[in-house]
Amino acid sequence: MSVGIALLLSALAMTLIVGLRYLAVSGGFAWATARRHPGLYAGLDRQMSREIGWSLASAAIYGIPAGILAWGWRTHGWTRVTTDLHAHPLWWWPVSVVLCLFAHDSWFYWTHRWMHRPRPFRIAHAVHHASRPPTAWAAMSFHPWEALTGAVVIPVLVLVVPMHWSALAAVLTIMTIMGVTNHMGWELFPPWIVDGRIGRWLITATHHQRHHSDYRCNYGLYFRFWDHMCGTDRGLGSFPVRTSSPDQRQ
Numbered sequence: 001m002s003v004g005i006a007l008l009l010s011a012l013a014m015t016l017i018v019g020l021r022y023l024a025v026s027g028g029f030a031w032a033t034a035r036r037h038p039g040l041y042a043g044l045d046r047q048m049s050r051e052i053g054w055s056l057a058s059a060a061i062y063g064i065p066a067g068i069l070a071w072g073w074r075t076h077g078w079t080r081v082t083t084d085l086h087a088h089p090l091w092w093w094p095v096s097v098v099l100c101l102f103a104h105d106s107w108f109y110w111t112h113r114w115m116h117r118p119r120p121f122r123i124a125h126a127v128h129h130a131s132r133p134p135t136a137w138a139a140m141s142f143h144p145w146e147a148l149t150g151a152v153v154i155p156v157l158v159l160v161v162p163m164h165w166s167a168l169a170a171v172l173t174i175m176t177i178m179g180v181t182n183h184m185g186w187e188l189f190p191p192w193i194v195d196g197r198i199g200r201w202l203i204t205a206t207h208h209q210r211h212h213s214d215y216r217c218n219y220g221l222y223f224r225f226w227d228h229m230c231g232t233d234r235g236l237g238s239f240p241v242r243t244s245s246p247d248q249r250q
Helices: 003-036 045-076 092-113 118-130 144-151 153-160 163-180 197-201 205-214 225-230
Strands: none
Touching: 003 045, 003 153, 003 163, 045 144, 045 153, 092 118, 092 144, 092 163, 092 225, 118 144, 144 153, 153 163
């Protein structure tokens, strides 16, 4: 098999994996929403169809570079990902996970703030904020230009950060679940987490909902660190999420 065909098949396979992962997780939480909060997504069928369409396009944008790197890892060892659990001290496993999450969160915070400047918002980020209120299907609902800014993160991290494959799987799992639950319109975590010390630093749906209603605050992905540091943390929102007037100013 030629290198070109192998790369194409790997990219297609990873796109399929990302797309099916999205459909499974978002679909699961959408089903849970229907059971726990019947009618929360009532009248949003066209919006959810649009969210699914944009998200599946994003799956290809995420999947292509991931597939290329997966091929390079298997055939040439391009990445720092290892299958040997003892290649690094065991304490490095949780450290590598937190390091990747913090790096991703930092990249997301600053690119997200930039996306709220008038021109990038109008060209790209408005697609995501067109979900008013966001649903469990909205986590990957991005314009292709915005999806590209997110697609570079994991490929860069696996090239730079040494980690076991299971640590990478943990990062991807956290990324997927938090991306969905932070948009689904109701709070999954109990009050003792959301309103307690953990909630002061961890982003949950209640915190991210404030961003979707106020636009100029709460830009983080996993942690509230940068929002606290930069004065953009405006606290928690309320549920259910409902339509708010868009404001494209930073």
